[in-house]
Amino acid sequence: MSLSADQQAEIEAQRATPAPTLRPTVAALEAMLFRPLPALDHGFVRVIDYMGDDAAIVQAARVSYGRGTRRVSEDAGLIRYLMRHRHTTPFEMCAIKYHVKLPIFVARQWIRHRTASVNEYSARYSILDREFYLPAPEHLAAQSSANRQGRGEALAGAEAAEVLDLLREDASRCHDHYARMLNEAPRDPARQGLARELARMNLTLNTYTQWYWKIDLHNLFHFLALRGDPHAQYEIRAYAEVLSRSVQAWVPQAWQAFRDYRLDAAVLSAQMLAVVRRMLAGEVVGQADSGLGRREWAELAAALGRPAA
Amino acid sequence: MSLSADQQAEIEAQRATPAPTLRPTVAALEAMLFRPLPALDHGFVRVIDYMGDDAAIVQAARVSYGRGTRRVSEDAGLIRYLMRHRHTTPFEMCAIKYHVKLPIFVARQWIRHRTASVNEYSARYSILDREFYLPAPEHLAAQSSANRQGRGEALAGAEAAEVLDLLREDASRCHDHYARMLNEAPRDPARQGLARELARMNLTLNTYTQWYWKIDLHNLFHFLALRGDPHAQYEIRAYAEVLSRSVQAWVPQAWQAFRDYRLDAAVLSAQMLAVVRRMLAGEVVGQADSGLGRREWAELAAALGRPAA
Amino acid sequence: MSLSADQQAEIEAQRATPAPTLRPTVAALEAMLFRPLPALDHGFVRVIDYMGDDAAIVQAARVSYGRGTRRVSEDAGLIRYLMRHRHTTPFEMCAIKYHVKLPIFVARQWIRHRTASVNEYSARYSILDREFYLPAPEHLAAQSSANRQGRGEALAGAEAAEVLDLLREDASRCHDHYARMLNEAPRDPARQGLARELARMNLTLNTYTQWYWKIDLHNLFHFLALRGDPHAQYEIRAYAEVLSRSVQAWVPQAWQAFRDYRLDAAVLSAQMLAVVRRMLAGEVVGQADSGLGRREWAELAAALGRPAA
Amino acid sequence: MSLSADQQAEIEAQRATPAPTLRPTVAALEAMLFRPLPALDHGFVRVIDYMGDDAAIVQAARVSYGRGTRRVSEDAGLIRYLMRHRHTTPFEMCAIKYHVKLPIFVARQWIRHRTASVNEYSARYSILDREFYLPAPEHLAAQSSANRQGRGEALAGAEAAEVLDLLREDASRCHDHYARMLNEAPRDPARQGLARELARMNLTLNTYTQWYWKIDLHNLFHFLALRGDPHAQYEIRAYAEVLSRSVQAWVPQAWQAFRDYRLDAAVLSAQMLAVVRRMLAGEVVGQADSGLGRREWAELAAALGRPAA
Numbered sequence A, B, C, D: 001m002s003l004s005a006d007q008q009a010e011i012e013a014q015r016a017t018p019a020p021t022l023r024p025t026v027a028a029l030e031a032m033l034f035r036p037l038p039a040l041d042h043g044f045v046r047v048i049d050y051m052g053d054d055a056a057i058v059q060a061a062r063v064s065y066g067r068g069t070r071r072v073s074e075d076a077g078l079i080r081y082l083m084r085h086r087h088t089t090p091f092e093m094c095a096i097k098y099h100v101k102l103p104i105f106v107a108r109q110w111i112r113h114r115t116a117s118v119n120e121y122s123a124r125y126s127i128l129d130r131e132f133y134l135p136a137p138e139h140l141a142a143q144s145s146a147n148r149q150g151r152g153e154a155l156a157g158a159e160a161a162e163v164l165d166l167l168r169e170d171a172s173r174c175h176d177h178y179a180r181m182l183n184e185a186p187r188d189p190a191r192q193g194l195a196r197e198l199a200r201m202n203l204t205l206n207t208y209t210q211w212y213w214k215i216d217l218h219n220l221f222h223f224l225a226l227r228g229d230p231h232a233q234y235e236i237r238a239y240a241e242v243l244s245r246s247v248q249a250w251v252p253q254a255w256q257a258f259r260d261y262r263l264d265a266a267v268l269s270a271q272m273l274a275v276v277r278r279m280l281a282g283e284v285v286g287q288a289d290s291g292l293g294r295r296e297w298a299e300l301a302a303a304l305g306r307p308a309a
Helices: A005-015 A054-062 A072-084 A104-110 A157-181 A196-202 A217-227 A234-250 A252-263 A270-280 A294-304 B005-015 B054-062 B072-084 B104-110 B157-181 B196-202 B217-227 B234-250 B252-263 B270-280 B294-304 C005-015 C054-062 C072-084 C104-110 C157-181 C196-202 C217-227 C234-250 C252-263 C270-280 C294-304 D005-015 D054-062 D072-084 D104-110 D157-181 D196-202 D217-227 D234-250 D252-263 D270-280 D294-304
Strands: A019-021 A037-039 A043-051 A095-103 A117-120 A141-143 A151-154 A208-216 A266-268 B019-021 B037-039 B043-051 B095-103 B117-120 B141-143 B151-154 B208-216 B266-268 C019-021 C037-039 C043-051 C095-103 C117-120 C141-143 C151-154 C208-216 C266-268 D019-021 D037-039 D043-051 D095-103 D117-120 D141-143 D151-154 D208-216 D266-268
Touching (some): A037 A234, A043 B043, A054 A072, A072 A252, A095 A234, A104 A208, A157 A196, A157 D157, A208 A217, A217 A234, A217 A252, A266 A270, A270 A294, A270 C270, B054 B072, B072 B252, B095 B217, B095 B234, B104 B208, B104 B234, B157 B196, B157 C157, B208 B217, B217 B234, B266 B270, B266 B294, B270 D252, B270 D270, B270 D294, B294 D270, C037 C234, C043 C208, C043 D043, C054 C252, C104 C208, C217 C234, C217 C252, C234 C252, C266 C270, C266 C294, D037 D234, D043 D234, D054 D252, D095 D104, D095 D217, D157 D196, D208 D217, D217 D234, D234 D252, D266 D294
Antiparallel strands (some): A037 A043, A095 A208, A117 A208, A141 A151, A266 C266, B117 B208, B141 B151, C117 C208, D043 D095, D141 D151
């Protein structure tokens, strides 16, 4: 992540002028505002604005005239109740806005979450920087042999080196040619320059883009549950982890409820529940006589903290 | 609108403790925060929270690192450009949250706007107050003879008096019986009391309910364009007018652009444009040879500030 | 449920003219089309149109050129995989459209599901029928003493009789006065008649309304999970049950997956999972030393098929 | 556009087996079903399924028990009324599903329309074909000098040839290296192969992807209004034109209303209307004394069919 001196100055200028407000404020999130939280090799997440706090969830659930909060323990209890019973609308009453810099292939997964607002940097209007994502060696993973859409161990040796070289060279060459087609670098007065909206098609999918992204807390939790999951691709998970830190600072009670009832919870199917009942009745159940497929058996074992075999 | 002393005290307590923030703040909206703005006979709109300001629209459109604003005239120009070309996403970057008290039949129209978040006071859980909407004499309108879904002049004399009596008596009696079925007033230890979720079905549609309502600026403009329109029912228009005042205080540049390009603008159909062209070429065109239906002709005349006949 | 002879004739006329189509068709759902499935005392659900079938889910998930289906067992397996891993978009590829007649207080809960399309019968434009919901004796429930938003046993004896009388009389009187204010029944040439959009406010919330409602399968499952739940109010659950029958006829494989992984599944929180692990390790755990609140303990017991005490 | 023989056979197999249905059917759209409609050099649009027809719009607007249609002229009149007054929900009652093959940079614009359902071919799970978009000579446009996000005339001569070479070579090389990194072509048993989810990042943005896309008619009209507009990028406009043909075949009355009241209509701002009024009063108005900016003046001139100067 490399911000120019100008960009850093703009950020600090924005941090220099607090103003009084009657709205809910969260000191721990104010401390983060505007400053880039790094993600991947050149990306970042910046918290730009937020609305609401833990108490605002309670206030909306109670449709109250004032703050609507009572003792901290009562409020936390209500938030846990809402999360547990999937009363999602009070969580929609909080919202947060981020500025995110991310590779295009990550942006393509991210945008599938439709219940958010996005303003992306326009490559029809402007020119994209020469920055692209290259995996760190430990993330340069081989195709998983077990899972068609997963990854296995990191590539090693000559194969790893070659892959990294190909990624770097292709991305560099494509961006050089992008600049050349635009007639930007070098600029030749005898050429017209290809339209920006066309030239961009020559860029590779690891090129960085950026956007403003605003989402309410309920939908952000949904995003974090899916994109922070171990089955999600590492590169978007890296962003989910950074976002999670900001949520934890912003609404610590809601975050804890989210951990307990979503992230660290498990959905047990009708068939899984039947197996657990048999186990609790003292029966020794194996995958073969469980009625579960191999993968579901492994998932149940993981949920119960038992070996899958 | 009648707030209890407790409710007023809660509101003023919330107004008593400003806190510093680095986020955009709008003094004119801070001045309104939490205090009820009256609507209809017992309703209100309270601004509870907001995110963003005029500059935040500009900042998102530019995907900028700092405030992103330039000269006031440049920013206003960009906002007007975005509104004119229906670049709606930057307006989604601002959001506002209201507490609204409104009659149920108004709530039923209001809720049709799906791109908002709502927490309504629960009549499964709590008991609704004995408050219902009765139109002021000038709003007690007769059915329009011209428009099947419109209203004409106010009823007069004995008919008006009888209608008002019926509305008042039916709503009162239904609420009294609601309380009686709930075994709340009077409370009789020998009775069990009907479930709240059932008893509420005895209430009339002019009974007041209340909710927290959060919406982004783009969708709020859409709401105001539809519900502030002269064809909208007066009772929801009354709320649209109050909401409009808060928007004007909050984002004055966006509001002005909305007036010029939406509220005070007109959509001319292909056929209407053809008529205007003929008129500009000097032809005298009447409805009969305009190719327009009677209503469209009247709408065109209104847009051009000419008599419809 | 009472359809007029005209309405029944319209329905049968629509059923009389099959046409050939290349689109997926489902015989079991065609057999239901247009005919009213009763719900509550005067309500109904009519299936009006549908798009897709079980195979369409598979086809979309595979982004295939043809039908995309393989052996029945493979397709069912894929559908179960999608449901289990919350890959929700293939289920959005199926849609269904209903005509529903329902009491207004049920409509107010129903409409909270925003990801659907609705056209409601307009009481600004038309006059509502004199039909209102009255609970059958076994559904005339007392307020629950344990749960602030639930119901207990049915009211008995004189209290039940009085409540039913009040509900019937208030709804009848309010509708009579509605007709009188409209100057419809009786019609008096000396009166103008109140505007329809105003007169409707005199109706009680158990008056029936009707609407066309279109929703995709993913969002319909979400609706059925929430509104078919034992904690949902009986009156909307009655509709969820009728809708469920149509879904079962339409997409039997998806329905079975929905049963196994949602309806009959359970979400166990981090704390619940810890308790199950202790139990499986042979420990006897009671609520007091479980770390769970009383309600969560009861929910866990229910999921595990054990007594809560 | 090049479908394999297998794919063509699958399509024709699907067209070979009509089934009777009671649902609305549209012969003109049935004739199009499944067969690819070409777009750009390798892309296509295939209509996969549809729900509803012109009459279904009318039926929903009337909340009717039967077909709800009357004389053709009355139905068309109602559809025009709905379109003119932005009563959008009856148009949501129709839906259509497409299979689309399109370059990734077009997909990135397309996906910004959030009110649709999408299943994209997964490059985490599968391998993308070696197909990429290369503009035809007449679409290889220079950057516009007047409009920062537009294009000017086609590039000519050596510059055009070089640009095309760069686009072709970079896309080809990047795909070759993609296959090499995947260890697919050639396949070397000594290599592990990079994970698919990583290798895809080496592809250029003109690589073709494909998806299933389902949308309701109201939101499709919105898409077509924005993406069929002359200001939209040519490459997505090419798809909008193909989609438009299918809509015209499907709902001809709604399409005509859409043309008259949206596509061929114009929004005149408050300031533009003031200028038209002055002109109609006989005044000669020029841009300088119009109060309009240069661009708005040009837009008004275009709407009125007058020279802008």
